[in-house]
Amino acid sequence: MIYKLAIEAFAATPEVRAVLERVREDRLLSKSKFTIVDGGLDTAPAYYADRQTPQLVIVEETSDDQAMLEHLAALAEVCVEGTRVVVIGQLNDIHVYRTLIQQGVSEYLVSPVSPREVVDAIASIFSDPSAPARGKVLAFYGARGGVGSSTIAQNVAWSLSRAIDDDVVLVDLDLAHGTAGLALNLDSKQTVGDILANPDRADQVLIERFLVRHDDHLQVLLSPADLGRMMTVEADALERVLELVRQLAPYVVLDLPHHWAGWIAHALVLADDVVVTALPDLANLRDCKNLWDGVAAKRGETAPTRLLLNRMDAYKKTQLSPKDFEETLGVAPFATLPFDPQLFGTAANNGQMLGEASKGHKVAESITQMAVQLTGRQQIAAKKNKSLFHWLKGDKAKGVEKRKR
Ligand SMILES: Nc1ncnc2c1ncn2[C@@H]1O[C@H](COP(=O)(O)OP(=O)(O)OP(=O)(O)O)[C@@H](O)[C@H]1O
Ligand SMILES: [Mg+2]
Structure with a gap:
């Protein structure tokens, strides 16, 4: 979810200001208007004396609970209806937390905070449960x-569709x-090229018609693989297709071509x-460095880029070693695969x-592990009906059915 919000944040300390600057860069807020003001909670009421409060106000408070409550009361006086308030404070005390939440504060975070905690707090306030x-x-x-x-x-x-026993769209x-x-x-003659060329006509019914089923869980939107048609893809068209496809399955895998264009850069930030x-050589390392300086930096630490x-x-x-890549990019490879031309x-x-x-090849196993790691789940629950005696239960059930008949 990319949030389109108006946010104003009041930093009392350089540490929190630095955190807020990183929050402002986060891809989830790339469409938001995020202003950072120097000065903590106590400066906010005067700031809003002649301005309207935005959708979210984040305030840092460094004083004790009594002063904090007084400053919050002054802020509440100038807040328009609908403005949400997040407080970053020093007091790690459940009573303070409860009091603030009772007073209508949406979230109270205790310093030191990480950019991720702030982004998560924003996401939990503005996610729509009915979406x-x-x-x-x-x-x-x-x-x-x-x-x-x-x-x-x-x-x-x-591998992912099999591991999670659920739908995946490639x-x-x-x-x-x-x-x-x-x-x-x-x-199939119906490809993602047609959808991207006419994004306004795309809806879920159309996408479902264009999906080609591989097996129970894996469906694919094929490419036209056609040199006869020069296609320029608009970033907005890609965004629209992603929005529709991601409503059809818990995981969507994008195979992006290796060239550089606005819509590809956009997909890399949206994902x-x-x-x-990459291959372990110098040219790959140079190109990874460019990607890490550009794309990975934009994605921020809440959505790291994996190598x-x-x-x-x-x-x-x-060949260069994984360590060479780690030293240059600052991240260790999340997986390595061997050269295996036979397989x-x-x-x-x-x-x-x-x-x-x-079946059971080490490389295939590594790919399954990689897929599971990408889900963020530690392990996938055992598939249904995998008890040792499921066949016995099945036979019994069939027997009962037969007898009934
Ligand atoms: N670990 C490996 N060992 C041996 N061959 C491999 C390995 N990984 C990929 N290949 C082979 O390398 C070839 C190129 O792979 P693939 O088309 O997936 O690359 P790509 O990065 O998507 O290329 P493109 O830039 O054209 O999109 C394929 O023939 C594939 O089977
Ligand atoms: Mg390719």
């Missing part, structure tokens, strides 16, 4: 061309060269999770996923 459920968007992007990003996106989507956004159809052995795949090193040990003697080649030739081509 439709929205799936998590996982975007895959190659630091350079041909690094294996699409293969990994497809395999993560497939969107192949490589409009000219997409390979999801080949990799999953699917075909809840981004996995950048995946692929085809490890293809050039064992000359990847067989799967590609057969139109199969790695776990189908070679």
Whole structure:
């Protein structure tokens, strides 16, 4: 959810000001108007004497509870109806917390606060419980061309749908060269290219018609993979398609093509999770550095960008190490995959996923682990009906059915 809010924040200390500056940069607030004012809660009432309060006022207070309550009462006098107030204070005391909440404060955070705590507080105040459920968007992007990003996106989507035993939608956004159809052995004339070309006509019914089903849980929006049509994609069109698709499944996997355009940069900021795949060489490291300085910085620490090193040990003697990447980017790779031309080649030739081509293979297991990690859940609950005796129960039930008849 990207929030479009008007927020004014009052910082009494340089520490909280620094935190608020990072909150202002957060991608969830990229469409919000976020003003930081120097001076704490006590300066807020005078500030609003001749201005209207915005949707959210964040105030830092450094004094004791009595003074804080007096300052809040003065702020309440000038607040227009509907303004929400978050207080950042020094007192770690449940009574203070309760009193403030009773007084109508939306949230009380105790210093020192992290940017994440502040963003989470804003999200919990402004999320609409009646809004439709929205799936998590996982975007895959190659630091350079041909690094294996699409293969990994497809395999993560497939493994994820099996691990969670729930719906996953894969969107192949490589409009000219997409390979999801080949990799999953699917075909359709109705593609995501048509939807992106006419975003105003798109609605959920249309998207559902365009989805191609691979199995019980995995559905795909295929790319046209057509060189005959030069397509320019508008960032707004992409945003609209994502909004619709994410209402259809708890997870949406985006396979982004390796080129640089406004809509791709936009997708990388909008996605809840981004996995950048790179090969362990210097050119990949340089391009990752550019991505980390640009995109990863914009996503902020509440939505970190993940690094995946692929085809490890293809050039064992000359390759860069995961440590080289960590030293340059400041993040350790969240996964590495070995160079395995036999496994990847067989799967590609057969139109199969790695776990189908070679069941139980170490690489397929790593991809499942990666998929689970992306859900943020520590472990996925065992699938239904997996008790040792489920077959016995099943037989009994069938027997009873038969007898009834
Ligand atoms: N770890 C690996 N070992 C061996 N081959 C691999 C590995 N990972 C990917 N490949 C192969 O590399 C080739 C390129 O992969 P893929 O098309 O997924 O890359 P990409 O980054 O999406 O490329 P593009 O820039 O064209 O979008 C494929 O043939 C794939 O099977
Ligand atoms: Mg690709």
